[in-house]
Amino acid sequence: MVDHLQQKPHAILVSYPLQGHVIPSIQLAIKLASSGFTITFINTQSIHHQITSKNQQNGHQEEDIFTEARRASPGLDIRYMTVSDGLPVGFDRSLNHDQFMASLLHVFSAHVEEVVLKVVGENENNVSCLIADTFFVWPGSLAKKYGLLYISFWTEPAMVFTLYYHMDLLRSNGHFGYIDAREDSIDYIPGLPRIEPKDLMSYLQTPEVSVTHQLIFKAFRDAKNADMVLCNTVQELEPQVISSIQKRVPFYAIGPLFPTLDFSSNNVAMSLWAESDCSRWLDSQEQGSVLYVSFGSYAHVRKTDLLKIANGIALSNVKFVWVMRPDIVSSDDDDPLPDEFKKGTQDRGIIIQWCNQKQVISHPAIGGFFTHCGWNSILESIWCELPMLCFPLLTDQFTNRKLVVDDWKIGVDLCVMKNLVTENEIAKNVKYLMNEESSRELRTAVKEIRKILDKAIESGGSSWGNMTNYINDLKLILEKKIKRNIDV
Template identity: 60%
Template structure:
């Protein structure tokens, strides 16, 4: 289907699809959700996007905007996209410290949030001037299929991580049956029986599948979410089919699973849609003073924490390496109670070669010519952005999917290296591997490998690209289901 045909269908169809979209209230999930909402709106959807009150107020405050009169899609609407916006309580006060009180936050999402969602979805369905078609909700929610069914909506599950991680969670029953998860004397030999996965070592599965205690609130969320997703009408995944073909082919035996990544809107390196939860520092002037590919960008994302011991080793290793670096050190990186965990005198020692900031627009930094490497926690958004900007990765996974993402980056695609091959990192590990990543000879090898991946990413959304074709198939499937339902109603 040509792009002009898609636009024609979107702007002139009398049966314009209307999707209610609910993003998981963590920044790493909100970002691709916003990008998917923009993509669908550009293809002719009406989107009603729902953020939590907490995410809404934190985002608008970080960007110096009035949270009572503006929202993150104001400029998108001004450009002609039909994106409406609402907020809903996650069950906790807006000012509640969700980072410091992680389990209470997760318990609220598990037990309380759905009641607020059900109320607002019911109101939208009842008051909307057009028929609402579907509910798009993050796969980690435990309730979407039930709420979608109650209001007669199709359930579209949105998976923000690689297909490999989805299929490992989806096949937890096989991991249990074979003794690799949730049992006494867990096996530590390679896992080679998951459909579409050649082989994976237990140390490379998600941290929650490595835990001995599976009674936590996060495990309850995962178990319930991956029961709920089995009832989804469609699953959209922010990955590339070309990068995970076997895994995706195997998943399609169980679910209508569509790889539609990377979900980057046009011009996203200068995006006017606010998604950052913290005020962003401007690094452009400092970067302009540095030679091409000489700067290491360091960031451990928006959510996971680093131990003070590891953070001190990383700081001392950067000092030893003598490289230029930008280090994003968010205030709660160790804990909300420890706002400056760096070694005494470190800031002064790196004043010439280092820039230490609380937050920045990551894609702007990665796309700057001065940046030649990324020391990353291996969050999926960070990996996709780094690959798009052709910046090789130095991997330091901390939590959840990051261990599995590291395997893809280092072992499968060979576009990065490990910060350390040992459990405990040292400053010497850090210095050696930073210089290895940034060294001219080894860097060239990674740049060549990344160029091949970037070629796949660049082709995914061309007219005949796999992500574009998968999106077309999803929309056609949604329209077909809608016609079937209308046919039954009119009979």
Template identity: 60%
Template sequence: MADNDRKPHAIIIPYPLQGHVNPSVHLAIKLASRGFAVTFINTQSIHHQTLKALGQEHDGDGESDGSYDIFANVRGAGLDIRYTTMSDGLPVRFDRSLNHDQFMASLLHVFSAHVEEVVGNIVAMPGKRVNCLIADTFFVWPSKVAKKFGLLYVSFWTEPALVFTLYYHLDLLRINGHFACQDCREDPIDYIPGVESLEPKDMTSYLQESHPSSVCHQIIFNAFRDVKAADFILCNTVRELEPSTVSALQARKPFYSIGPVFPEGFTTSDVATSLWPESDCTQWLDTKPPGSVLYVSFGSYAHLSRADLVEIAHGLSLSEVDFVWVLRADIVSSNNIDPLPDGFKEQLGDRAIIIPWCRQNAVLSHPAIGGFLTHCGWNSILESIWSGVPLLCFPLLTDQFTNRKLVVDDWRIGLNLSNRNKTTREEVAKKIVRLMSKESGSEFKNAVGAVKKKLEEALMADGSSTKDFDQFLADIKDRIHQKEHLSDGA
């Protein structure tokens, strides 16, 4: 057998959302650079959106026809990554963001059949033997598919360890009356292994709902039953950021903290992952003083209410701080072409630029950026820390409420935008000024610098994330050799 055929071969399937695809792409590159052969499977919908963002949309049904391969550049550099696509069970042009429940229902009930077919075809191909399936933890089927085809199952968790452990210990939350009960307790949660204390308001949005019967709850329940059968769990966090939580999880499962999973060089990537055309605001930023501009973005998926968006807009105006605002076309509704207040853009002059999408890490790393008004997506938080930019937190959905707790209470690298249900323009303006002021904002700037250092150290040759990734590679290769030895012996 040729040396090339002895490479460990991993199939990687990311959850079909922007915030999950990005770290999965970077994990694929990381594995391939360490000698793995990788087959990366995107959904046809994600593939189609990527093509559209690049201006390469075609008239077909969205299936991969070989005309565009997101890994072509890195393969040209010698990395062994193959690329293919499959259906998620819905038409390619179906609006998944605005029809969230139907999208999630398809991922819950239909997607696994497509996965089985595609994985089965890859496993049956002559030549290279497939060794492991690396799939997002939120999928409900990985352990079953891996078992069917004799593969090791590696679960990839793209959020902080704190969120993982809350879902992992749903039984404790139920037993203690903090979840899925008529009148849930409101006192702090202090019985989760590795979690000192947590207010119920800091749990994920799905754990705060009084009637946990939605399709997303079903996904969470099934996914975290399934993950208990995982052979390995990779987490996009840093041990030093969540030491007690990570240690407690490592005592239960082969759990490896390998974050932050960034592209080489951070601000650039040879792989196209953006689902929208990216605007370049570098020239405008170049005209602004260092640390003077607030970057505003609410991520790739969640929606703002029109009332909140209007108050935030007025608050930005009142603050008199320069800003870049990434405003997705569908941030409120796909039918609302311009949800901003009348005359808002005209009154700003040159103190702001509003764009539909951008390469976020490139903007955050620009010297002019001094703060980030964010929905608290985990990728956004890691990128902001890496760039030394403090955060103003306005969570909208899912893990973002727990992420805010880490940012504001644990690491003290940012502020809550609002502690009340109603957002007011006056409070928005006040918090922006506090974060961006050289005097009042210095505590956050200094704190984020200290946390950034932990991320940098974790990725050094002797850092915790490097060591965990090296240990994972050693452990999985050992398991692969054991399985091959048993297979050859049979």
């Protein structure tokens, strides 16, 4: 007879199919497997295809994205499965966002349930919990149906979590969901200091309540009933917000979720585009002299803004590496930069479609990061002690910018009322950021934030302790649950 109390926890982990969510989900899977979990990781066929096809171009032939991780740590028990998200592999999800989200709700969820049923059936009572991205609306009911604990995984800052958590307050106070929404400061969200409407997530700055909003409402109703919430942030970075959330739901800040000991290498295939290697060019540049420019893997940039940024960088005379993914403007315009910009800056800059970002920004030649303020990029920039130029595009990026610019004072805002500043102001701020003397305060501040990350992940630190507490709390809940079932 199997002693279920002695078995290690088995978690089914479902990542939201965007690179900014997949990357920390992969690292969470490895961290939990390293702590004795069995993990069944569910990926979409679209993300899997994009990763594996592009990594084959990068010289990797593996079909299972965890193969290298298992080779590096043979004891990792991670099982990998893929399902359809309900759309063709080549479908442009970023340009058809509402259709994509509807498919995740109605089709992807059904395919995930098939996997859950199969895994639970094969492993009998050994599967203990479903860990799923908070943005899904169905994990809570799915976990309940199959007798699993529901662990909600939040990949963004705790501040963003609590704003979504209190969408009802924002709506009842007139700051969200109205054509003539209030424009004064918001000072009534529990645990949150005063915040301006311009710093809300983009979804909360629109007057109409769309399908996307309805899904977010449902997702957070689900999250409020989760057994636990894991968050890719650090307790000391958002102490008041996290303390307030913890009064409502078991909330564990376990970030940053990236391999800190070998930061620049990827032991898991996770790139969505073929990577260019610019290390030889960077090796020839002076320390801290190169600006890294990247706007992430999903959101689009208006062509007028892209040209303004290009002109600003040209005027600055600063050296740069610019990651220009093929669909940055749209799938129909894969070369949006004018030839005169490329010719005029070819002696001091390189333009690439994609790269290993951690490898590039950890290079000594990189001195600053022109970013869309994606949460992964912010944490990675802090780890590399790089100040930031902030140009948010979508969702949480506007709120992330507030943290970077206003709260931690490690970056410069390039927006006025959601509009990009002029090309002359871009040039001025680029030169300011890349001049070590003028940006000294930013650089000192980012070094201090890096120390907070260091301390949090070391033995005895807050993230280390929160992960330990999460595992111990989970095992305690499972033991009680198993004993109840045995008694029955």
